[in-house]
Amino acid sequence: SAAGPSPRRFAVVGSGPAGMYAVLALTKTFDGAKVDVFERYPAPFGLVRYGVAPDHAETKLVTNKFHETLTTRDDVAFYGNVQLGRDVSLGELYDSYHGVVLACGTSGDRRLEVPGEGEHRGVLGAREFVAWFNGDPEHGPQSATHAAVVEALRSRDGDAHVAVIGVGNVAIDCARVLLRDADALAGTDICEHALEVLRAHPVRAVSVIGRRGVAQASFSPKELRELLNLRNVRVVISDENLTLEPEDEAELAENRPRRRAHEAFVKRKTAGECASEDGCTKILNVRFLASPLAFGGENGVLSWMKLGRNELVGAAGARKSIASGETEMVPTALALRSVGYRAEPIQMTVKDESLTQLRLPFDEKNRVVPNAYGAVAVSADSADTIPRLYVTGWLKRGPTGIIGTNLTCADETIAKMAADFAVAPPPDPVEDGVDRLLEKRGVRVVRAADWIQIDRLERERGAARGKPREKFVSTADALKA
DSSP: OOOOSSOOEEEEEOOSHHHHHHHHHHHHHSTTOEEEEEESSSSOOHHHHHTSOTTOGGGGGHHHHHHHHHHHOTTEEEEETOOBTTTBOHHHHHHHSSEEEEOOOOOEEOOOOOTTTTTOTTEEEHHHHHHHHHTOGGGSTTSHHHHHHHHHHHHTTTOEEEEEEOOSHHHHHHHHHHHSOHHHHTTTTOOHHHHHHHHHSOEEEEEEEOSSOGGGOOOOHHHHHHHHTOTTEEEEOOHHHHOOOHHHHHHHHHOHHHHHHHHHHHHHHHTOSBOOTTOOOEEEEEEOSEEEEEEEEETTEEEEEEEEEEEEESSTTOOEEEEEEEEEEEEOSEEEEOSOEEOOOOOOOOSSOOOOOOOOOOBTTTTBOOEETTEEESSTTOOOEEEEEEEOTHHHHOSOSOTTHHHHHHHHHHHHHHHHHHHSOOOOOOTTHHHHHHHHTTOOOBOHHHHHHHHHHHHHHHHTTTSSOOOOOSHHHHHHO
16 A cells, blocks of 8 residues: 555546546555545446446446445545536646546547538437437437437338448447337336337338448457347348458457357358247348448438448458448438547636646547556656646547456556655645535535435336336436435
8 A cells, every 4th residue: 555644635537437446446555545536417427327228237237336435435525516627627626636537538429521421410429329318418308419319210200220330339239229129128227218219210220330341340249149139120231241351261260259240140141131930120231341421311301321332451450441432322310420439638627716727638649638557648749747647547548448447447547646656745735625616616516425315216216117217317307306
């Protein structure tokens, strides 16, 4: 343990897995440390709450440990409904704690940058769609996301074709939720507003589209098998899409998960398109070697996508897709792009009396906060670091890895902090500075006791509908609770 002269006080910004693993690492590393966790929403847990599909309840079990940490420990305090840059500035946090750890994730979807993408409401980021059915307050029933999904599915009522662009697990989550029977989703923690839309306007077909080949797709085999074996879904994949060049075979030989994913496709193809005994009314098209080139429609309503066929070139491990020149028009009511996230620079300054104007550097090229093992660098091209300021999670390493990746990431950051503090002990901060500022600004802080109440009410609301919980989907409703 790296014990200091006086008990250390730390601020962790963000209560998703990155932030919560940082909290656990801090309390383990610094004897007697006190950690304040700042979260912009009333409810904690970030992407576990708002980014994990509702039918994957086992993935959310990690929140049990996080919940216990926030609600039962004297050395950890929760500050929900407090947003960095809106309610408190980075400089103010910096003045009030021995150390500050930023774990507030990444917000933007990477765009396709093709004509029509920004002009049609039915072209959405997959992350927005996932946030919509998971009850993220920014994508609730009053949001533009909700209006866009309703408009798209209603426009081709019962006959809508949805394109999911991308071949990772987020793409699979979107396809699965769209194709799964609404009754099968009713017992999950999917939000009622989303369930009602999917029940009233079921989609007929979903295409999952990847620009490279089957050997380069990054699905997990387990997630893929679940999608390929959905009840009532006909799976269409061409022989051509499953054919491997020698370079692809070499790649699969080196990568067991991708080899197993390819085997899952071949097995499903061999079993025949429809595996349900009572027939199939929905269709899953899996299309490799294809890229959207344009989106079109009328008055902002999406109705078609221009798809280009690709060819693969390059050696094993460096396969690239190039356009073949062949194109086709595909009727499309909704298109969800799932080609990665991009971090956005955090807005740091509060409008009024923030005196310490501490600007967080941002590496525009790599879309991360420049850092050395989690210690924030002065700039993207400097080895010097800003004392007492650290990052972990996607802000530190980019949007990669699974929930558990954040554990080793946080441990590395906090070990770096302990090493830094051993060399240069931090000055003692202003006592209770943040509490005074938040009170003065009239910020309604959600404390651990408030979250316990919100959590209990969500579970009760869910139990009445036969589901684990029914989330509050607006900040105002959560605060009223």
